[in-house]
Amino acid sequence: MEITTSDLGLVARVAQLSKSYGSGATEVTALRDVSIGIRKGEFTAIMGPSGSGKSTLMHIMAGLDTPTSGRVWIGNTDISGLGDTELTMIRRRRVGFVFQAFNLVPTLDIEGNILLPFELDGRRPSPQERAWIDELVDSLGLRDRLRHRPHELSGGQQQRVAIARALGSRPELVFADEPTGNLDSRTGREVLSLLASATRSAGQSIAMVTHDPVAASYADRILFLADGAVVEDRGRSSAAEISSFMLEMEQAV
Amino acid sequence: MSSFSVREHVPSILVATLSSTFGVALLQGTDALATMIAADSTFGSSAAVAVALASVALVFIAIATYVGAVVTANTFSTIIAGRTRTIALLRLIGASARGQRAAVAREGLVVGVIGAAIGALLGTAATAGILGVASLAGVVPWLQYSFLEPVLAVPVVGVVLTTWIASWVGSRRVLTVSPMQAIGASHERSADSVAHRRGRNAAALVLVIIGVLLLGLGILAGLVSPAGVLIGVVGGMLSFTGVVLGAQVIMPRALRLVGRVLGGSASARLAAENAVRYPERSTRTTIGIVIGVTLITMFAVAGGTFQALFDRLLSGEEGAAEASATIDAVVAIFSVLIGFSALIAAVGLVNNLSLSVLQRTRELGLLRALGFTARQLRGMITAEGAQLTAAAVLVGLVLGFFYGWAGAQSLLALVTGSPSFVVPVVPPLLIVLLVMGAAVVTVVASIAPSRRATRVSPVTALAVE
Numbered sequence: 001m002e003i004t005t006s007d008l009g010l011v012a013r014v015a016q017l018s019k020s021y022g023s024g025a026t027e028v029t030a031l032r033d034v035s036i037g038i039r040k041g042e043f044t045a046i047m048g049p050s051g052s053g054k055s056t057l058m059h060i061m062a063g064l065d066t067p068t069s070g071r072v073w074i075g076n077t078d079i080s081g082l083g084d085t086e087l088t089m090i091r092r093r094r095v096g097f098v099f100q101a102f103n104l105v106p107t108l109d110i111e112g113n114i115l116l117p118f119e120l121d122g123r124r125p126s127p128q129e130r131a132w133i134d135e136l137v138d139s140l141g142l143r144d145r146l147r148h149r150p151h152e153l154s155g156g157q158q159q160r161v162a163i164a165r166a167l168g169s170r171p172e173l174v175f176a177d178e179p180t181g182n183l184d185s186r187t188g189r190e191v192l193s194l195l196a197s198a199t200r201s202a203g204q205s206i207a208m209v210t211h212d213p214v215a216a217s218y219a220d221r222i223l224f225l226a227d228g229a230v231v232e233d234r235g236r237s238s239a240a241e242i243s244s245f246m247l248e249m250e251q252a253v
Numbered sequence: 254m255s256s257f258s259v260r261e262h263v264p265s266i267l268v269a270t271l272s273s274t275f276g277v278a279l280l281q282g283t284d285a286l287a288t289m290i291a292a293d294s295t296f297g298s299s300a301a302v303a304v305a306l307a308s309v310a311l312v313f314i315a316i317a318t319y320v321g322a323v324v325t326a327n328t329f330s331t332i333i334a335g336r337t338r339t340i341a342l343l344r345l346i347g348a349s350a351r352g353q354r355a356a357v358a359r360e361g362l363v364v365g366v367i368g369a370a371i372g373a374l375l376g377t378a379a380t381a382g383i384l385g386v387a388s389l390a391g392v393v394p395w396l397q398y399s400f401l402e403p404v405l406a407v408p409v410v411g412v413v414l415t416t417w418i419a420s421w422v423g424s425r426r427v428l429t430v431s432p433m434q435a436i437g438a439s440h441e442r443s444a445d446s447v448a449h450r451r452g453r454n455a456a457a458l459v460l461v462i463i464g465v466l467l468l469g470l471g472i473l474a475g476l477v478s479p480a481g482v483l484i485g486v487v488g489g490m491l492s493f494t495g496v497v498l499g500a501q502v503i504m505p506r507a508l509r510l511v512g513r514v515l516g517g518s519a520s521a522r523l524a525a526e527n528a529v530r531y532p533e534r535s536t537r538t539t540i541g542i543v544i545g546v547t548l549i550t551m552f553a554v555a556g557g558t559f560q561a562l563f564d565r566l567l568s569g570e571e572g573a574a575e576a577s578a579t580i581d582a583v584v585a586i587f588s589v590l591i592g593f594s595a596l597i598a599a600v601g602l603v604n605n606l607s608l609s610v611l612q613r614t615r616e617l618g619l620l621r622a623l624g625f626t627a628r629q630l631r632g633m634i635t636a637e638g639a640q641l642t643a644a645a646v647l648v649g650l651v652l653g654f655f656y657g658w659a660g661a662q663s664l665l666a667l668v669t670g671s672p673s674f675v676v677p678v679v680p681p682l683l684i685v686l687l688v689m690g691a692a693v694v695t696v697v698a699s700i701a702p703s704r705r706a707t708r709v710s711p712v713t714a715l716a717v718e
Contacts, residue, residue, distance in 0.1 A: 064622055064711050085626055092624020099622075099715055102615050107526035119519035120624045177715075 013037035017070035030056040043199040045216040048225035063087040096166030096174040100181040103162035104150040156187035176208040213242035264604035269368020272321040276314040276408020277376030320541040322415040324601030327537035329423025341434035361420020365413040457499030464492020475663030476672040482664040524636035541598025542645035550653020556584035557678035558661040610702035618714020627707040
């Protein structure tokens with residue numbers, strides 16, 4: 001019998017994953033033979049310069065894109081062969097997202113945005129879920145913003161709403177794609193602390209894609225990608241250590 | 254620098270073509286009718302008949318051209334919304350806002366000229382074709398029909414001018430684009446500014462109040478003399494102008510009301526919000542259909558009421574059947590003529606829904622990422638189309654019913670001998686046709702946008718520029 005993802009203490013993993021776009025002379029390989037696992041209850045950063053394939057890796061792990069070859073699991077579900085509707089259900093029920101920008105639906109108020117994953121599923125939050133969302137709303141300082149529309153909030157507040165939405169349904173894994181890319185450094189640090197504390201206090205597994213060493217320094221584990229392959233896997237590091245590793249990588253090329 | 258793209262302007266050219274075709278063909282048709290009447294010796298003053306026919310035709314042409322202009326203004330304002338970044342970039346490198354707006358208006362002029370010219374050719378071809386076939390078949394006499402009356406300039410020039418003005422009105426937003434929007438993270442505008450509309454709304458309210466008072470006066474006068482209907486006509490025109498002017502206040506409310514009926518699912522709720530997201534845009538999208546449905550309903554209700562009354566009074570008497578057939582024919586002709594305006598309005602609705610989906614790619618991508626199925630997305634867009642059409646048809650039905658009854662009441666209160674209440678009759682066929690029409694418009698309007706929306710890949714939609 002095959003070893004499952006959860007047997008390994010993982011919440012998601014990919015095996016021999018490759019992804020290429022186009023064909024023939026214009027073929028571009030974004031990922032080549034990547035095999036990694038995201039550990040349960042950890043805040044993992046996926047780092048790399050632009051063009052390293054880190055965003056593609058996240059998109060495939062999150063069921064937003066499909067692999068060219070290899071296998072992908074969310075929990076114990078192999079999602080590599082799933083169709084559009086099944087992938088949609090995976091995204092809706094089992095993962096959460098925080099994007100760099102345009103995270104929120106402009107026509108819904110803040111509460112509507114936070115509850116959107118439940119709405120999409122056609123259900124109301126259970127009393128326990130309700131209590132958890134209330135806790136999130138309070139700890140993220142959104143209580144008096146619930147009736148506002150996204151455009152009435154600052155960029156940092158909008159990211160907090162996105163975090164509340166991503167954590168609200170207690171998904172197996174939250175994907176954060178450059179969550180501080182559009183924020184000033186102070187607001188960015190606040191957002192990173194919030195993500196880190198979601199892992200520490202609530203055991204939320206998070207995978208964050210970033211090219212910013214400061215952002216990655218908040219993570220428990222850092223995976224480095226270059227040219228579509230994982231080149232380094234290390235534990236918690238300081239921003240300076242991460243920066244110097246990135247520089248070494250550059251110079252090695 | 255010219256950013257004229259034919260593809261972008263196809264819907265506006267189509268609208269201008271439809272208006273111009275309709276105007277040219279209708280005037281040529283009425284002129285042919287006048288020629289036939291003049292050739293028939295039993296009629297005396299043929300010149301007066303020709304003028305009367307042309308006048309009636311011009312009223313219908315004015316309605317169609319007005320609806321076309323509203324649609325075009327809306328299309329332009331939606332196109333401008335999509336061009337914000339380009340305009341901001343041009344502003345950044347030194348283009349003036351006024352110059353940018355004038356450039357857009359020039360595009361409008363080109364659209365108007367192209368549409369009017371194609372329409373003049375198509376309209377003439379249609380009239381010539383119909384007259385030719387009808388003459389060959391012996392339905393109409395073989396006469397020397399003229400296709401180049403000076404009056405034809407009215408619809409052709411009218412379409413050019415109204416399209417030009419419409420593009421100017423629709424391009425107002427160019428003035429609000431800031432050069433800063435070209436750089437940095439510009440957030441999508443969330444809503445049209447509805448400020449500075451007080452004057453317009455006040456005027457609309459005054460018109461509606463005076464109009465309704467006159468309608469009431471017409472109904473009272475109708476208890477004494479059928480001439481009361483003349484007061485009512487003035488009242489109807491004033492109040493309806495007020496309604497069109499104040500549509501900005503009325504339509505979003507109607508849309509909200511209909512939106513509530515759609516249900517509580519996520520896609521229905523989002524659709525309901527989307528339909529009122531840009532109140533100005535939705536109002537312009539729906540008002541053309543409101544005008545069409547109001548007028549058709551008014552004629553149908555007045556005609557139906559008329560007929561029911563005559564059936565009762567003249568049952569069994571000679572001529573009852575003929576009177577009834579005449580009323581039917583008049584209502585049918587008027588409905589077809591107004592139906593043309595409704596068709597133009599429907600083109601506007603289809604176009605608006607497509608453009609708004611095109612401009613929402615990123616948001617649709619987000620919804621897909623968060624777990625909206627392709628099916629839910631399609632449902633959402635269809636619901637948006639349904640909401641726009643249903644709100645327009647409902648408002649039109651209510652207004653048309655009221656006007657139709659008011660007209661019948663002031664004209665026919667004395668028909669039975671003593672002043673009495675005239676029971677309004679809603680022809681069931683009208684309801685059936687309107688519901689079917691609304692359904693067809695909704696489906697047609699939703700097909701292309703929902704196909705496009707479901708093809709949106711969340712990854713590309715969310716990619717940061």
